[in-house]
Amino acid sequence: MPETTKRNVVTCEDLSLTFETADGPVFALSEINLQVSQGEFVSFIGPSGCGKTTLLRTIADLEKSTSGSILVNGVTPEAARMNRDYGYVFQASALYPWRTIENNVALPLEIMGLAKAERDARVAKNLALVDLLGFENKFPWQLSGGMQQRVSIARALCLEPELLLMDEPFGALDEIVRDHLNEQLLRLWNKTNKTVIFVTHSIPEAVFLSTKIVVMSPRPGRIIDVIDCGFARDRTLEFRESPEFLEVAHRVREGLRAGHSYDD
């Protein structure tokens, strides 16, 4: 693989976020330093409350940091959001129940004001990508949970963003569907060379998908380890039984254990 200097997609410097609550301040993020370069697949992993989702939401301008600096595509998160620089996939599909599958995928394109012909072309292309052709005119309730989540991925992709932010997108799905979608996602990333930031609390998922794993710890939410894993981009599910995989998984597990105080 040719190594060239790649553009930074996300840069955080001493980023902190404190929520003021009735019970006193909650330090959701504390002095986060992080670089994500173009084409990387970065996973945030950690126990609940470690700030992984908050960090992703801060990148997406759904939360505002209280100190430090953060740049997304070289601009502030708000400007990046206004430019529609990223696609966001949530924990649940967040499909609008009154829209058909095709209209759900077209939602961001309608908001952007694209012409009908262009919208239709992009919807068809992205539904094909997640293997959902033929379901265009169904309503969300007619699809299984796994299919709904694939629709939400198609919806994020049809913006054609360089950056894909995914917040535990497969967390609510069963293991079998999850494995299948992990493989599909990896193939998609390999094909398109997008930058993906992926939040998860599953070690195998993080190791299988990532080029870089960011291990986080709660109270205050902080990064305790960053693990690079340069596995072949065309790996398959069987890779999860290889020694390299197990070695990295072990390191992640050790990191999580070290960062987690069990006495509270």
Place this chain on the structure above:
Amino acid sequence: MMTSVTQQPLVQPPAGIGTRLFAGNTGPVTVILLLFVAIWYAGAVYLNAPWQIDIYERAKVDWTLGDLVHETLRQERPVLPAPHQVLVEMNETIFGKRITSKRSLVYHTWVTLSSAFLGFVIGTLLGGLIAVGIVHVVSLEKSLMPWVISSQTIPILALAPMIIVVLGAIGLKGLVPKAIISTYLCFFPVTIGMVKGLRSPNPLQMDLIRTYSASKWQIFWMLRFPSSVPFLFTSLKVAIAASLVGAIVGEMPTGAQAGLGARLLAGSYYGQTIQIWSALVTAALVAALMVALIGWIERLTLKRMGLQP
């Protein structure tokens, strides 16, 4: 060797008529209706009996219970008319008269319904507009909401004559003042329902549209409004019934010449209880019909929107 298995019938044998009736609503509703009619008849006999007994005693005739029941159900001005008397009167005044006649119930119903409908349309628009304001402007919620709620604590019976008189003084008569009373009753359920409906999108749906940097206008039309449709229909069903009440109440204070309210009033002036009751039953039927009509539109709309299988 063949194995024989006792086959279960794949199709259930057709259920008896009784089972089928009680599977849906038809059976239970019919039972309550029959019970209601029976109580009504018993009430009519009981309430009309003193007058009849009085007549018998003055004439010094012998009478049996059978005579009494027979006579109490066919009085000309009973305290409580029997259901069949009301039906006969309704049949005469609905189907037996030209609909332009002042004696036709269809004419009177139309007069009431037209102002109720005008009030319903204005009330729904006004209620929706107030809800949109309350949802989008924080200061409007604080300033407007208490007034919206306290507006409904004033008895409409006390307020209606004032509205009619004041509007009459500035030259507004007939349809419009009655419609305004309907509006007054209508806007409230629409405002309350729509505020709830426009706020019903969940945080995830709101975050999603935010990531697309949608304008307020787009958020309204693509998320808030579609989410509120089920709430809107629930409100509309309450509002249409309220609008009919408003129109009827609006016809009473000034002794209007036409409308179901006027029929009620005229009936009570002249002791025409059968006329009162037939106007009353007609009003109830029209209200039920309007609610059913909105329910039907609701089902069609929600089905089209994919919100109902």
